[in-house]
Amino acid sequence: MSKFRMHLLVCGGTGCRASESSLIVESLKRELEEKGLGNEVQVIMTGCFGFCEKGPVVKVMPDNTFYVQVKPEDAAIIVAEHVVKGRPVQRLLYVDPKSKEHVADSKHMGFYRKQIRIALRNCGFINPENIDEYIAREGYAAIGKCISELSPAEVIDIIKKSGLRGRGGAGFPTGLKWDIASKNKADQKYVVCNADEGDPGAFMDRSVLEGDPHSVLEAMAICGYAIGASKGLIYIRAEYPLAIQRLKIAIAQAREYGLLGKNIFGSDFSFDIELRYGAGAFVCGEETALIHSMEGMRGEPTNKPPFPAESGFLGKPSNVNNVETFASVPVIITKGWEWFSSIGTEKSKGTKVFALAGKINNVGLIEVPMGTTLREIIFEIGGGIKNGKKFKAVQTGGPSGGCLTEKHLDTPIDFDNLVAVGSMMGSGGMIVMDEDDCMVSIAKFFLEFTVEESCGKCAPCRIGNKRLHELLTHITKGNGTMADLDRLKNMCNVIKDTSLCGLGQTSPNPVLSTMNNFMDEYVAHVTEKRCPAGSCRDLMKYSIIVDKCVGCTACARGCPVNAITGERKGPHFIDQEKCIKCGACFEKCKFGAVLIN
């Protein structure tokens, strides 16, 4: 046949590749060859589909059949049944958790129904290693339009009017940033892409780079044209090997086509991009630290001003934007600022990508219009809380953000609303917690992260966060006092006010927001020496209810430290001195006689 009649799209994101999606591609190709269908059906490895919970994903086009949790050995049945006989393989379809029905078309899944994909528009649709597929999706038309029809000032004006704000966390208006950089005169300027995504559980930028690297390259060229820069640098952490590999391929292909390099489209405009690798330090996501790291110096922040737009990389004016921000730029140029600004809320336009993680049914990557509520994200797209547990809180903004509770569920999410309720947008990580999560321990977890990631340059962050972490540990061990809670709060405020950079200024947020929303849990830890969620081991006490104990000895046999004694068919007892609080007796007991306090 002259044309492929069917395309099999296989997710090639890091998550699905870890579950052997490369082997699925090979197996599908082999099965197709064996059946003589190699020239009828094409197998394509794409970027992330987002539904990581159910990966690896295989999508059959044009049928629009969405297979989940596919294994390499399923390739044979997909080819024999679906490709040859047109019968979808029922057991590989997504099962709707509520109706228990098989859903073949992803558009009918709760996970996709409310999503609008702008930054992720090509992820899971094109082969990221083939520049032609990006071009087919109007790729590089935006830079073409800028060079041939628009002046740099007009480009900046479009970005300003679109209302695009920085997706890296702070939400600074992108057009304004470009404007400032364009007005600073210099012989050399730089466009920098911040791909140092460091929040625990966040993978928005990685997925964009893995699934649609050209969109970022094109946007950087547009930015270069707008601010008058001929060089671009992508600062990416070395622990994103797949994203680096795809960027390298993309840059090489763009250079071959002359879409990067000298005299793009025969004009006077020249622009090229290089990669710079980071060692995966959280602080290097801060733009001044990032620039120092690129210069070969220590990844430590410096005071602003001067802002990078004045004096950035090698002292030259530099414009730093995040991956997701860049990924939104080309479509704003091709579709117009009116289109982009019609999506979202009054002050936050467009969409935002979130990485859902934690105790949520549909772990994955989603993109929703600004103004979507947390309830929609967690309960409709995210499919609710795992194992039917009760929702307790959600941490937005990573270690710099705060936790939001039940009462915030109907808040429309945008940059300003999240700040107003005591958290922040951050880069888009969302960690969901259920009733079993202790909020003091959660605060401690994030503090542990900041203590490790603090660069150590300024004292409030270096020493203060360490002390905060010690205090929290003290409390979770049952040694805290009410005075400690005051000290905790006080110290948080000092760190916030006196730290040098964003890392220190925001690191106490998880503590402050959990104290605001869950003060009762902190108080229970210090006054009653009790962890209401039952997760702080040191505060747990296991005992046996004598009336319920039938003397089956199951608990005594299961106890790894022989802390349980008692006669057969008689009541048993736990020796608190010996007990290591492992919970084995609780799991072994079939009569509900083991009590946890």
Add this chain to the structure above:
Amino acid sequence: MEKLKSLADLKRIREEAKVKLELRVKGDNPEGLVQVKVAMATCGIASGAKPIMDFFVEELDKRGIGAVVTQTGCMGYCYAEPTIEVQLPGQEPVVFGFVDRKKADEIIEKYIKNGELVEGIIPVNYEKID
């Protein structure tokens, strides 16, 4: 790869690449397109459904008709294989039986292009039997 020196060069590459991606774009938004489903169970394949499917894929494309051609399993009309189901935008699907190349050509030219019904329709009356 040659260098793209102008927007015209980019446009040329885009048009070529679009053809290769068309199938995915159409499959993503099948509404508004002609949808052809070819029954490809054992009975269909044995009666020659495969070459009919290939015929539709190639001819609809050659004749410039925006269509999505997919397969289904057995539709239950094993006596009339190869059977196909054609759904024009906004209309109820119609099933045709005993589709050979000549019939397929007629379906494209008359029904798909002009909405003119042709011989060979399997009436959907199984729901109406009392």
